Amino acid sequence: MKNCTLFSVIIFVVTLMSCSKNDTGVTPTIPTSIQKIKLAEGFSAGTKIELYADDTLRTGYNQLYIRALDSATNAVIRDAQLTLNPQMDMGSMTHSCPTEQPTSTQISGDLFPVAAIFTMVGNDSQKWSLSISFRTIATKEGTLTFPISVVKGTFPPKIFMDSDGKEMILAMLPIAKPIVGMNDVEFAVFSNASDVYTPIDDLTMTITPEMPSMGHGSPNNVNPIDKGQGHYTGKVNFIMTGEWKINLALERAGTNIGQQFFMITL
Numbered sequence: 001m002k003n004c005t006l007f008s009v010i011i012f013v014v015t016l017m018s019c020s021k022n023d024t025g026v027t028p029t030i031p032t033s034i035q036k037i038k039l040a041e042g043f044s045a046g047t048k049i050e051l052y053a054d055d056t057l058r059t060g061y062n063q064l065y066i067r068a069l070d071s072a073t074n075a076v077i078r079d080a081q082l083t084l085n086p087q088m089d090m091g092s093m094t095h096s097c098p099t100e101q102p103t104s105t106q107i108s109g110d111l112f113p114v115a116a117i118f119t120m121v122g123n124d125s126q127k128w129s130l131s132i133s134f135r136t137i138a139t140k141e142g143t144l145t146f147p148i149s150v151v152k153g154t155f156p157p158k159i160f161m162d163s164d165g166k167e168m169i170l171a172m173l174p175i176a177k178p179i180v181g182m183n184d185v186e187f188a189v190f191s192n193a194s195d196v197y198t199p200i201d202d203l204t205m206t207i208t209p210e211m212p213s214m215g216h217g218s219p220n221n222v223n224p225i226d227k228g229q230g231h232y233t234g235k236v237n238f239i240m241t242g243e244w245k246i247n248l249a250l251e252r253a254g255t256n257i258g259q260q261f262f263m264i265t266l
């Protein structure tokens with residue numbers, strides 16, 4: 001019993017010593033755990049592909065993440081060409097939706113950020129799947145397809161026609177924690193021509209929030225401005241709690257292409 005106690009003390013001291021050693025710059029080899037939801041994983045061509053999200057997949061804008069690993073060594077692959085391809089199978093027809101591919105083939109972290117704007121919910125008769133194609137620096141390549149579930153989102157995308165009759169898709173990026181006062185808002189706009197989705201960067205947006213239940217708006221809102229890749233950022237001022245309607249008037253080349261809105265409650 002005495003030996004046992006002594007042994008525990010030694011272990012404790014050794015632990016303390018190794019802790020202080022780490023503080024002096026020794027890099028710990030603890031694997032990084034990912035604080036995200038793992039939606040799917042699969043293997044192809046000696047490569048493991050994992051798909052992550054911040055939240056349940058919903059109609060609207062979804063931030064997604066892909067991690068690639070060497071399936072033999074489990075080492076993270078940070079140099080790869082990845083392509084995300086969502087497919088909706090409606091039985092009689094199939095289509096995709098707007099996506100954002102990795103902006104670089106090289107990452108410093110473990111996750112390649114990507115995004116998808118799901119335009120409809122998935123169910124028994126209309127099924128979403130997500131294909132991920134990869135080509136690693138070691139020229140291993142393959143494609144994995146995962147069935148995914150997509151539920152109705154808080155900010156479903158608006159689908160409308162441009163003045164030339166082309167389909168446009170407008171999404172509001174989720175506001176994680178709306179507050180009373182100034183909030184950053186971000187929108188993404190894509191056009192759709194025969195299932196080819198292109199970011200639209202030449203819109204003029206006018207943002208006008210209102211509280212329908214009380215018949216007032218708010219001052220000092222900042223109209224969203226294009227920042228590339230079809231994304232527009234601005235500010236919206238929620239002066240009190242309750243339900244707000246964020247009106248967005250859209251213009252393209254001086255032509256009004258309609259007014260859209262998103263509802264939010266805080």
Ligand SMILES: [Cu+2]
Binds near residue numbers: 211214
């Ligand atoms: Cu009010």
